[in-house]
C-alpha cells in the first residue's frame with residue numbers, strides 16, 4: 239500500500255493562477271455539462287499542459303475529493319503508473335516536430351473502442367498547431383462525431399495556426415498570465431527569488447514556467463552572451479560571419495534550437511512591447527529604440543523574421559541536418575537588416 243501523500247505528489251494539480259478556470263471546468267464536468275473538446279490557449283510557459291494533465295487525472299479519478307483527483311483510487315493508481323488505458327497522449331515524435339496524420343488516425347482506435355471500464359476517456363493533444371492540414375482534417379472527423387464520454391484536451395500556444403473548423407468545434411479556455419506578485423511568489427516557492435526571479439520573469443514575458451526554464455544557470459549564462467552578441471550585431475560592432483562561427487556549436491548546457499527558441503521569444507517581446515507599449519526588459523527596450531519605423535505597421539518584418547527562426551529551429555530538430563553555420567549566418571544577416579531600415 240503506497241503512502242497516500244507520496245502517491246498524491248505524482249498526481250498533477252493546477253497552478254495557483256489557474257484556480258478560476260479549474261473551478262469552472264470542474265463544476266461543468268461534475269454537472270455533466272463539460273463540452274467534449276476544450277482548446278487550452280495562451281502563451282507558452284503558463285502551465286497549460288500541466289493543467290490539462292491535472293484535469294485528465296480528475297476526470298479519470300473514481301472518487302475525487304474537494305475538486306481534485308484523490309490519488310488513491312484505481313483510476314489514480316493507473317494514472318500514477320503511467321498506464322491508464324483511458325488516457326491517450328498525442329504529441330510530436332520529436333520536440334518541435336509535426337503531429338502526423340498517422341498519429342491522428344490512431345485516435346480512431348482509442349476513441350472508437352468499447353472501454354471495459356465505466357467512465358470517460360481523455361485525449362491530451364499538444365501542441366495543436368503542430369498538426370498539418372491532413373492531420374487537422376483527420377481530427378475534425380473525431381470532433382464532428384464525438385464518441386460518448388470522450389474528452390479532447392487540445393493545447394496551443396498559437397491557436398491562430400489552427401483550422402477555424404477545429405477552433406469552432408472546441409470551447410476555448412483562455413490562459414492569461416498571472417499577476418507579477420502571484421508569479422514571483424510561485425517562483426520564490428520554487429527557490430528562485432530576488433533580482434534573478436524578476437529578470438527571468440521579464441524575459442519570459444510574465445510566464446512563470448518559462449521564467450524557471452530561462453533561469454537555469456548554464457542556459458542563462460550562454461543566453462546572456464548570445465543576446466549581447468546579437469545586440470552588438472545591430473550596432474555594427476561585429477559581423478554575422480564571425481558570430482555564426484562562434485555560435486554554431488553552443489557551449490555546454492544549451493543547444494542551438496534552444497538559442498533560436500529564445501531568439502524567437504525575444505522577437506515576440508519586441509513585438510509585444512511595440513504594439514501595446516508594455517514595459518519590457520531593458521535590453522528589449524534598447525533594441526526597439528534602434529528598430530526603424532513606429533507603431534504596429536513596423537511589426538511586419540519582425541513577424542516574418544520570427545517565422546524564419548521557427549523554420550530554422552524546426553529544420554534543426556526535424557533532422558533535415560542543415561549546415562548550422564550557414565543557417566546562423568543567414569539569420570544574423572537578416573537580423574542586422576531589420577535594424578538598418
Ligand SMILES: [Zn+2]
Nearest residue numbers: 299308311314
Ligand atoms: Zn482517484
